[in-house]
Amino acid sequence: MMCAKLLKKSELKNILVVSLTNIGDVVLTCPVIDILRRDFPQAKMDVVVGPKAVSLFADNPNFAVKVFDKQTSLREKSLWFSDLYHVHYDCVIDLRHTMLPFFLMPKYSQVSLRGAVGDVAIFLKDCFALRARNDIKPAHKKEIHLNRLRQIYDFDGSSKMSSSLKGQWLLHCRVKVLW
Numbered sequence: 057m058m059c060a061k062l063l064k065k066s067e068l069k070n071i072l073v074v075s076l077t078n079i080g081d082v083v084l085t086c087p088v089i090d091i092l093r094r095d096f097p098q099a100k101m102d103v104v105v106g107p108k109a110v111s112l113f114a115d116n117p118n119f120a121v122k123v124f125d126k127q128t129s130l131r132e133k134s135l136w137f138s139d140l141y142h143v144h145y146d147c148v149i150d151l152r153h154t155m156l157p158f159f160l161m162p163k164y165s166q167v168s169l170r171g172a173v174g175d176v177a178i179f180l181k182d183c184f185a186l187r188a189r190n191d192i193k194p195a196h197k198k199e200i201h202l203n204r205l206r207q208i209y210d211f212d213g214s215s216k217m218s219s220s221l222k223g224q225w226l227l228h229c230r231v232k233v234l235w
Contacts, residue, residue: 063209068099074150077106166207
């Protein structure tokens with residue numbers, strides 16, 4: 057049993073992936089983006105990244121990039137959040153561990169804080185059971201990100217990346233090398 061309800065493919069129209077800030081870290085989140093794009097081709101997908109990683113996803117037709125810059129004013133941050141809120145995301149995959157899933161209130165996210173007391177008790181029980189089964193931490197950040205996705209979507213039923221994605225997970229990333 058997972059910590060949150062599992063995704064239903066027919067219900068997703070808008071997906072938000074909250075990625076990381078640094079280029080190397082963002083590259084390691086590409087498998088999550090690839091899996092979501094492969095399994096939910098009908099859904100509109102947005103990816104939140106920091107200003108350093110914008111070049112990785114520039115001109116990518118598969119999703120829109122939402123840049124979050126910590127250095128902007130509070131007013132600009134409020135406008136940025138308001139833009140996200142008005143999209144009404146069905147699913148938020150938060151790889152940065154922010155409060156966005158809580159405030160955006162999607163149908164699906166890794167953590168559901170909207171339930172009644174009974175739902176919270178079930179959530180905590182399931183999380184402790186999941187922690188007990190997963191005593192061994194993944195050796196690589198890519199696996200950690202894929203495990204975050206597995207909390208709400210069992211895309212392959214194992215801890216390995218599917219063979220169809222090997223060698224293809226960087227296709228979404230276009231790196232501009234600066235010499």
